[in-house]
Amino acid sequence: MKILGKNRGTNVPLSETVIELFIRLCGISSILFVFGIFFFVFREGADFLFGGLDLGQFLTSPEWYPTSLGNKRYGTLALILGTFSVTALAMLLAVPFGLGAAIFVSEFCSPKLRETFKIIIELLAAIPSVVWGFIGLTLMNQLIIKLFNAPIGLTMLNGSIMLALMSVPIIVSIAEDALKAVPDSYREAAEALGATRWQLIYRVLLPAAKNGLLAAVLLGAARSIGETMAVLMATGHSVNIPEGPLSWIRTLTATIAAELGEVARGGEHYQVLFIIGILLFTITFAVNLIADLVIKGIRKA
Amino acid sequence: MISERIANNKNSIEAENLSLWYGDFQALIDVSLKIPVGQITALIGPSGCGKTTLLRCFNRVNERYGNVTTTGEIKVLGKNIYDADVSLPELRKTVGMVFQRPNPLPISIYENILFGLRIHSPLRSLSRSDADAIVEEALRAVFLWDDLKDKLKARATSLQLEQQQKLCIARLLPLKPKIILMDEPCSALDAKGTLAVEELMSVLSGAYTFLIVTHNMAQARRVSDECIFMFLGELIEHRETQALFQTPENPKTADYVQMRYG
Ligand SMILES: Nc1ncnc2c1ncn2[C@@H]1O[C@H](COP(=O)(O)OP(=O)(O)OP(=O)(O)O)[C@@H](O)[C@H]1O
Ligand SMILES: [Mg+2]
Numbered sequence: 001m002k003i004l005g006k007n008r009g010t011n012v013p014l015s016e017t018v019i020e021l022f023i024r025l026c027g028i029s030s031i032l033f034v035f036g037i038f039f040f041v042f043r044e045g046a047d048f049l050f051g052g053l054d055l056g057q058f059l060t061s062p063e064w065y066p067t068s069l070g071n072k073r074y075g076t077l078a079l080i081l082g083t084f085s086v087t088a089l090a091m092l093l094a095v096p097f098g099l100g101a102a103i104f105v106s107e108f109c110s111p112k113l114r115e116t117f118k119i120i121i122e123l124l125a126a127i128p129s130v131v132w133g134f135i136g137l138t139l140m141n142q143l144i145i146k147l148f149n150a151p152i153g154l155t156m157l158n159g160s161i162m163l164a165l166m167s168v169p170i171i172v173s174i175a176e177d178a179l180k181a182v183p184d185s186y187r188e189a190a191e192a193l194g195a196t197r198w199q200l201i202y203r204v205l206l207p208a209a210k211n212g213l214l215a216a217v218l219l220g221a222a223r224s225i226g227e228t229m230a231v232l233m234a235t236g237h238s239v240n241i242p243e244g245p246l247s248w249i250r251t252l253t254a255t256i257a258a259e260l261g262e263v264a265r266g267g268e269h270y271q272v273l274f275i276i277g278i279l280l281f282t283i284t285f286a287v288n289l290i291a292d293l294v295i296k297g298i299r300k301a
Numbered sequence: 302m303i304s305e306r307i308a309n310n311k312n313s314i315e316a317e318n319l320s321l322w323y324g325d326f327q328a329l330i331d332v333s334l335k336i337p338v339g340q341i342t343a344l345i346g347p348s349g350c351g352k353t354t355l356l357r358c359f360n361r362v363n364e365r366y367g368n369v370t371t372t373g374e375i376k377v378l379g380k381n382i383y384d385a386d387v388s389l390p391e392l393r394k395t396v397g398m399v400f401q402r403p404n405p406l407p408i409s410i411y412e413n414i415l416f417g418l419r420i421h422s423p424l425r426s427l428s429r430s431d432a433d434a435i436v437e438e439a440l441r442a443v444f445l446w447d448d449l450k451d452k453l454k455a456r457a458t459s460l461q462l463e464q465q466q467k468l469c470i471a472r473l474l475p476l477k478p479k480i481i482l483m484d485e486p487c488s489a490l491d492a493k494g495t496l497a498v499e500e501l502m503s504v505l506s507g508a509y510t511f512l513i514v515t516h517n518m519a520q521a522r523r524v525s526d527e528c529i530f531m532f533l534g535e536l537i538e539h540r541e542t543q544a545l546f547q548t549p550e551n552p553k554t555a556d557y558v559q560m561r562y563g
Contacts, residue, residue: 208406
């Protein structure tokens with residue numbers, strides 16, 4: 001018990017010091033890893049980023065011809081739009097579903113049903129993304145062809161459905177935690193004033209849990225933006241400005257995954273793929289930053 | 302024994318052979334009582350004797366717990382509240398409740414006061430000027446208006462406990478309840494806050510029927526017109542407050558009352 005109280009510092013056992021050092025190291029290492037990864041990605045792409053790449057064209061041209069013999073063009077607009085549109089549609093599907101399920105689990109379920117539900121949701125979260133890609137490639141492909149009379153079912157819609165299914169477990173579990181964290185006294189207060197279940201939910205629980213719910217949505221979106229395998233397999237993987245849910249598209253992540261194995265190390269194309277990595281990094285950083293700012297803004301108000 | 306005067310009076314609440322179980326633990330045993338209109342009735346008894354449980358029967362918030370079984374009859378303003386056609390929101394509008402720990406909602410002071418009205422009236426049916434007037438009236442009634450009029454937009458949960466508890470009383474008023482149930486409303490407050498809430502009750506009684514649970518016998522003597530003593534889930538004695546304290550009829554009541562004041 002010496003470690004507690006005023007004896008601390010003079011008489012700390014060695015094991016305590018070692019453990020503390022280790023924990024500190026773990027904390028610092030996560031920061032180091034982030035910077036390390038960013039540094040590595042940045043270094044691989046830096047040469048071309050600052051010498052030769054037309055950044056304007058890179059961001060605004062839809063022409064992605066990295067292997068053309070005569071005229072190589074590195075426009076990523078179609079890929080950026082692909083990533084954003086497939087994520088947006090995925091969130092459109094996943095957010096109502098995920099939040100609805102979270103509300104159901106935390107407010108309407110009997111304890112027994114809740115346990116079953118949670119196991120199923122965890123199971124859903126444990127499915128590897130390549131399996132989702134496979135489902136998209138086969139089952140959902142056929143379904144979309146039949147339902148929409150489309151020539152090919154490997155479309156933005158297909159990818160979005162797969163992404164939605166992947167982000168729903170994240171959204172449900174974080175949103176449910178947020179709802180559970182709302183003190184029961186709020187529920188009791190509202191019910192004692194005569195609020196119905198629904199009034200309780202939209203007038204008390206949702207506002208009280210809004211930060212956590214927003215975090216749930218953003219983490220779900222982050223999962224979608226970063227997801228690679230499933231979108232690579234399910235969206236058609238063709239460079240194309242998306243026009244609607246039935247367009248086939250290609251995302252930033254899928255482009256890196258599909259092409260990195262086949263390029264000459266250190267070449268322009270290789271470096272451009274890393275610059276796309278930097279771009280992805282920046283996008284997720286921006287999403288997180290915005291999330292932070294929004295949450296802080298909400299807190300102040 | 303219920304005094305003659307109570308029997309002749311009009312009653313806000315009448316319970317007949319009320320029993321309640323949590324799972325297979327019986328927390329209320331065959332309780333019958335009549336709470337008179339417009340008076341303050343105090344509910345006293347040792348810890349765990351079922352005061353909170355009894356109080357929570359009258360607006361049916363006990364049912365929030367899944368394992369509760371209730372038998373017997375409770376009439377509020379003459380209507381059996383366990384009838385199939387009773388609407389819980391309406392019942393709770395008529396029977397307001399103040400809890401042991403102040404529990405304002407995590408929204409502004411202004412919206413806390415209006416919360417009840419908003420859930421009991423159609424969307425957007427409340428004009429801005431009406432709303433302002435209602436908020437002012439409710440806050441004036443609990444003597445909070447002067448302190449809070451400049452920060453109505455502040456979060457209610459940021460107020461001092463005493464103000465929070467007064468706010469919790471104030472937010473019942475726009476609903477025009479007939480009965481206000483209070484479960485140890487002063488236990489989280491200091492002496493000054495306690496007196497302030499007691500004074501508030503005296504001012505408001507007459508217009509409302511109060512039923513207050515308290516551990517503080519001095520408080521029961523100060524504020525209540527009638528007093529109910531409970532012991533191990535049973536109602537032991539129900540009389541006018543002075544009589545119950547000065548000449549308790551049941552030895553258990555006498556023990557309890559004198560243990561603290563002997
Ligand atoms: N939700 C519940 N589930 C099971 N038992 C309960 C529950 N609430 C109360 N009880 C039990 O019922 C009995 C009466 O409890 P109650 O809270 O009504 O007593 P009380 O008189 O209000 O006590 P206190 O003065 O401590 O507030 C106690 O024995 C308590 O343990
Ligand atoms: Mg109690």
